[in-house]
Amino acid sequence: MPNHVHLLASFADPDSMSKQCFSWLHFTAKKINAALERRGKLWQSDAFDHLVRSGEQYEYLRRYIEENPEKANLCEGQFLHWVSPDG
Numbered sequence: 001m002p003n004h005v006h007l008l009a010s011f012a013d014p015d016s017m018s019k020q021c022f023s024w025l026h027f028t029a030k031k032i033n034a035a036l037e038r039r040g041k042l043w044q045s046d047a048f049d050h051l052v053r054s055g056e057q058y059e060y061l062r063r064y065i066e067e068n069p070e071k072a073n074l075c076e077g078q079f080l081h082w083v084s085p086d087g
Contacts, residue, residue: 006065
């Protein structure tokens with residue numbers, strides 16, 4: 001997506017998820033700001049992260065992420081779609 005990121009990832013516990021999300025946000029903000037030659041806050045402070053608690057919820061979120069670019073009327077090349085080698 002051009003203005004946000006969707007990601008499904010697996011973590012051992014909520015604390016691990018929080019730490020990793022903070023790390024991703026910090027790392028990507030530094031890289032994006034450097035590429036844009038600017039400084040300061042990049043990401044919103046209210047990132048939506050939560051634990052998936054069922055197979056049904058996982059499948060719903062997987063489909064939502066997959067279909068999101070089409071719903072946003074994006075054309076090929078306006079978004080990056082990556083699928084893990086595991087599935």
